[in-house]
Amino acid sequence: MKDFISVSPLKVLEKSSRKSLGPGNLGVLIARAGVGKTACLIHIAFDRIFRQEKLVHISLEEGPEKVTSYYNVMYYDLVKALNIADESEIRLLIDRNRMILAYLKQSFETERLRISLKNLAENLEFRPDTLIVDGLDFERAERTLFEGFKDIAKEFDAEVWFSALSHRHITEVNERGIPHPCQQFDDLFSIIIELKPGTSGVFLNLLKDHDNPAIVDNGVRLDPNTFLALS
Amino acid sequence: MVNDINKLRNIGISAHIDSGKTTLTERILFYTKRIFAIHEVKGKDGVGATMDSMELERERGITIASAATHCEWKGYRINIIDTPGHVDFTIEVERALRVMDGAILILCAVGGVQSQSITVDRQMNRYKVPRIAFINKCDRSGADPYKVVEQLRRKLNHNAVLMQIPIGLEDKFSGVVDLVSMKALYFEGVNGEEVRTGEIPAEILEQAQAQREELLDAASMFSDDLMEAILEDRVSDDLICQAVREGTLSRKLTPVFIGSAYKNVGVQLVLDAVNQYLPAPDEVENMSLDLGQDEKEVSLKTDPEMPVVALAFKLEVTPYGQLTYLRIYQGSIGKGDNLIITRTRRKLKVGRLVRMHAGQMEDLTRAYAGDIVALFGVDCNSGDTFTDGRLHYSMSSMFVPEPVISLAINPKDHKAQNNMSRALNRFVKEDPTFRSHVDQESGETIVSGMGELHLDVYVERMRREFSAEVETGNPQVAYREAITRRISFDYIHKKQTGGSGQYGRVAGFMEPSDEGVYEFVSQVKGGVIPTEFLPAVDKGFQSCLTKGQALGFPVLGMRVTVNDGQSHSVDSSERAFRQAAIGAFRQAYMKAKPVILEPIMKVSVESPSEYQGSVLSSINQRRGLITSSTEDGTFTIVEAEVPLAEMFGYATVLRSLTQGKAEFTMEFSRYAKVPESIAKELKSSAEKRSKGEKKS
Numbered sequence: 062m063k064d065f066i067s068v069s070p071l072k073v074l075e076k077s078s079r080k081s082l083g084p085g086n087l088g089v090l091i092a093r094a095g096v097g098k099t100a101c102l103i104h105i106a107f108d109r110i111f112r113q114e115k116l117v118h119i120s121l122e123e124g125p126e127k128v129t130s131y132y133n134v135m136y137y138d139l140v141k142a143l144n145i146a147d148e149s150e151i152r153l154l155i156d157r158n159r160m161i162l163a164y165l166k167q168s169f170e171t172e173r174l175r176i177s178l179k180n181l182a183e184n185l186e187f188r189p190d191t192l193i194v195d196g197l198d199f200e201r202a203e204r205t206l207f208e209g210f211k212d213i214a215k216e217f218d219a220e221v222w223f224s225a226l227s228h229r230h231i232t233e234v235n236e237r238g239i240p241h242p243c244q245q246f247d248d249l250f251s252i253i254i255e256l257k258p259g260t261s262g263v264f265l266n267l268l269k270d271h272d273n274p275a276i277v278d279n280g281v282r283l284d285p286n287t288f289l290a291l292s
Numbered sequence: 293m294v295n296d297i298n299k300l301r302n303i304g305i306s307a308h309i310d311s312g313k314t315t316l317t318e319r320i321l322f323y324t325k326r327i328f329a330i331h332e333v334k335g336k337d338g339v340g341a342t343m344d345s346m347e348l349e350r351e352r353g354i355t356i357a358s359a360a361t362h363c364e365w366k367g368y369r370i371n372i373i374d375t376p377g378h379v380d381f382t383i384e385v386e387r388a389l390r391v392m393d394g395a396i397l398i399l400c401a402v403g404g405v406q407s408q409s410i411t412v413d414r415q416m417n418r419y420k421v422p423r424i425a426f427i428n429k430c431d432r433s434g435a436d437p438y439k440v441v442e443q444l445r446r447k448l449n450h451n452a453v454l455m456q457i458p459i460g461l462e463d464k465f466s467g468v469v470d471l472v473s474m475k476a477l478y479f480e481g482v483n484g485e486e487v488r489t490g491e492i493p494a495e496i497l498e499q500a501q502a503q504r505e506e507l508l509d510a511a512s513m514f515s516d517d518l519m520e521a522i523l524e525d526r527v528s529d530d531l532i533c534q535a536v537r538e539g540t541l542s543r544k545l546t547p548v549f550i551g552s553a554y555k556n557v558g559v560q561l562v563l564d565a566v567n568q569y570l571p572a573p574d575e576v577e578n579m580s581l582d583l584g585q586d587e588k589e590v591s592l593k594t595d596p597e598m599p600v601v602a603l604a605f606k607l608e609v610t611p612y613g614q615l616t617y618l619r620i621y622q623g624s625i626g627k628g629d630n631l632i633i634t635r636t637r638r639k640l641k642v643g644r645l646v647r648m649h650a651g652q653m654e655d656l657t658r659a660y661a662g663d664i665v666a667l668f669g670v671d672c673n674s675g676d677t678f679t680d681g682r683l684h685y686s687m688s689s690m691f692v693p694e695p696v697i698s699l700a701i702n703p704k705d706h707k708a709q710n711n712m713s714r715a716l717n718r719f720v721k722e723d724p725t726f727r728s729h730v731d732q733e734s735g736e737t738i739v740s741g742m743g744e745l746h747l748d749v750y751v752e753r754m755r756r757e758f759s760a761e762v763e764t765g766n767p768q769v770a771y772r773e774a775i776t777r778r779i780s781f782d783y784i785h786k787k788q789t790g791g792s793g794q795y796g797r798v799a800g801f802m803e804p805s806d807e808g809v810y811e812f813v814s815q816v817k818g819g820v821i822p823t824e825f826l827p828a829v830d831k832g833f834q835s836c837l838t839k840g841q842a843l844g845f846p847v848l849g850m851r852v853t854v855n856d857g858q859s860h861s862v863d864s865s866e867r868a869f870r871q872a873a874i875g876a877f878r879q880a881y882m883k884a885k886p887v888i889l890e891p892i893m894k895v896s897v898e899s900p901s902e903y904q905g906s907v908l909s910s911i912n913q914r915r916g917l918i919t920s921s922t923e924d925g926t927f928t929i930v931e932a933e934v935p936l937a938e939m940f941g942y943a944t945v946l947r948s949l950t951q952g953k954a955e956f957t958m959e960f961s962r963y964a965k966v967p968e969s970i971a972k973e974l975k976s977s978a979e980k981r982s983k984g985e986k987k988s
Binding site for chain 1: 446447449901904905908909912917918919920921922923924925931
């Protein structure tokens with residue numbers, strides 16, 4: 062799946078100081094409603110899976126059926142966009158390397174996640190390289206929650222990607238240029254990316270790059286239909 | 293008799309096994325004066341509940357086959373379709389869901405929403421059935437209807453709202469508070485037939501007011517009038533009921549009623565709710581396929597003047613002959629009318645037209661669109677569509693999964709043999725997921741179905757209903773074969789020694805088909821194979837699919853393209869080309885690298901969260917691929933795909949792993965290639981079998 066990796070939204074990290082988020086670290090995609098946060102997160106998931114890595118998708122809003130159907134839709138768009146003829150092996154790769162953990166109706170606690178990850182490792186030898194967390198309400202989340210995730214990222218040697226919902230009417234940013242709703246916790250995140258719609262596509266901009274204070278012009282333009290990087 | 297379609301309800305009663313649906317049905321029939329005495333499921337009086345028409349069901353205290361019954365309540369006619377709750381009988385549930393317009397979802401106040409309730413609810417969603425919920429068994433120790441409402445919201449994603457609250461619970465459960473009228477209702481008399489209205493007990497008044505606020509909040513989402521009335525403090529009972537009805541019909545609201553069918557509390561109010569909140573037949577859109585227009589979907593109108601479209605959804609054998617339950621979607625059917633079965637185009641005359649009441653019947657002269665009736669003496673299959681010949685419609689086909697498990701059955705004596713074949717003939721017509729055939733090599737009768745219990749029940753029904761004593765073999769998984777690569781063939785069948793000769797040449801290629809079905813494509817040009825012989829070529833290939841050459845399993849998913857051939861003016865015949873196709877198949881099949889496929893089941897295990905690790909491990913040991921784990925309150929639902937061959941005896945294993953606290957359901961998902969090691973095992977056992985057969 063070299064074809065995909067060359068158009069993955071994670072291309073935005075090619076210009077970052079470490080070229081990736083890295084194990085033990087947290088990363089977040091910030092965007093307004095309807096811009097395509099979940100689509101981008103799923104592309105990040107595909108990026109990791111196609112590199113033969115294990116992934117856990119943590120859904121805090123939807124049940125596994127909806128998450129799976131979202132992956133399926135994105136996957137078939139991808140197959141079409143990249144003109145992949147024989148996709149049965151890739152399908153199998155996704156099924157084998159992805160695990161969905163859903164937490165319905167506020168049943169999520171980092172301790173429960175820790176137990177599930179331990180159970181996956183001990184009983185299935187499934188040790189994720191990446192965790193994707195979709196549907197977390199950053200406005201209600203407390204700092205301790207992200208600290209819990211950070212501990213999990215370190216304990217399981219995995220990188221953790223989140224999506225965060227921003228609002229059109231809240232424009233203030235903190236002194237480091239990080240917008241709502243991440244301005245309270247930006248020190249806990251190693252990578253912060255903003256997803257913004259524009260006239261010629263959707264743009265991914267790197268707002269935080271590990272400890273690197275000098276972020277260069279790093280924007281990646283995505284096709285608004287497929288969310289794949291345009292050259 | 294009322295014939296107003298607005299006052300007709302076709303409802304199902306669906307729920308988890310043992311949540312009391314047969315008892316509720318029995319009470320409904322009693323209060324609507326269809327029966328005059330109440331018998332209990334597993335009743336001490338030995339009579340059993342009226343809806344359990346089969347002896348086996350009476351003995352087990354469960355409902356296996358759906359039966360339709362009719363009753364009247366406060367000027368409304370209600371057809372009740374009783375449905376089984378066990379997942380192994382999915383086809384029965386789905387068939388019942390197909391013909392019902394609304395449903396009562398029964399939940400146990402103690403057990404709450406269990407994994408099988410989830411399956412049934414998922415099926416109801418698939419058929420877009422609006423429902424009301426009834427939390428039964430509020431008199432039992434540990435009853436907590438509030439917890440069950442919460443589970444309805446969390447586990448089934450229903451916008452559930454209490455329409456009543458209990459007065460007392462467990463052994464103190466004495467009645468309900470109706471949150472619409474804000475009155476207390478008590479059920480008195482020997483069988484709770486007298487409903488007494490009273491004031492709400494002071495100790496629960498505050499709670500009732502709070503719950504009513506919750507009800508108003510939920511209902512007002514479906515009615516601007518109610519919302520305005522709330523703001524202006526002029527809420528009326530009618531406005532609330534109208535809004536709740538809107539919400540229920542749109543399937544965005546589930547009104548919840550409570551009671552105890554066994555203790556005769558709350559049943560009449562459920563009947564009121566059926567009238568008030570569930571749809572009339574003309575409020576539901578029913579689609580059919582117009583076979584004359586390439587299966588274009590067409591909407592049916594619940595209009596008795598239009599051409600007839602009706603669906604046979606249930607067959608039953610009675611002492612008087614075959615009884616066919618029919619839902620009339622359009623037009624009307626009268627005694628003496630001519631009908632045509634769409635599938636066979638066979639014409640039949642309506643003899644006896646009856647309305648059923650589980651075991652008893654009422655003769656009718658005519659029945660109209662929307663109604664559920666039964667015909668006598670009609671030879672058809674379950675799922676057949678009937679028309680009056682003016683339309684070539686078929687009701688959209690029900691989802692019928694392929695059987696995944698089979699069992700050899702042998703009659704114990706000659707009498708049993710005859711009875712067994714009568715029974716099999718009947719079951720095959722009743723249930724499309726149940727199949728039967730005679731294995732040509734062993735001469736044994738093989739029955740196939742959807743699970744161990746599915747087949748067990750039919751074997752027991754054979755014994756009880758047909759006096760057919762049979763011995764059963766071990767369950768066998770339905771393995772399949774499929775080719776993996778495209779291979780060309782070119783085969784001449786020639787026999788020109790003595791007598792009339794045979795000559796046919798068939799050339800082309802076989803390849804895997806994505807759709808998983810057999811396809812025959814003719815690209816023959818210039819008449820090298822005369823057109824009249826092409827069907828014989830097709831048949832020749834098809835005849836080979838029943839037994840693949842790899843291990844003798846049926847072949848799935850193959851496309852055969854014939855693009856060349858040759859014929860002889862005298863010696864070519866259908867037989868010769870059929871033989872040529874068989875020869876071509878044999879020539880190419882093994883070169884096309886066939887693999888063995890096994891049925892993969894979608895398995896869902898629900899257990900308290902502390903057993904997540906044990907459940908994961910037990911599935912992993914069964915070659916399962918775990919796809920997700922969902923935490924929901926204190927429960928975890930693990931979903932996985934597991935080969936059927938590994939699932940035998942899993943219920944016992946799961947019970948011991950989780951102290952009996954976990955449940956699992958499974959349904960067929962797909963066929964997948966077996967791992968090499970298993971393929972080798974299958975091969976060696978096939979070789980042993982074949983050696984054994986040769987020796988004997």
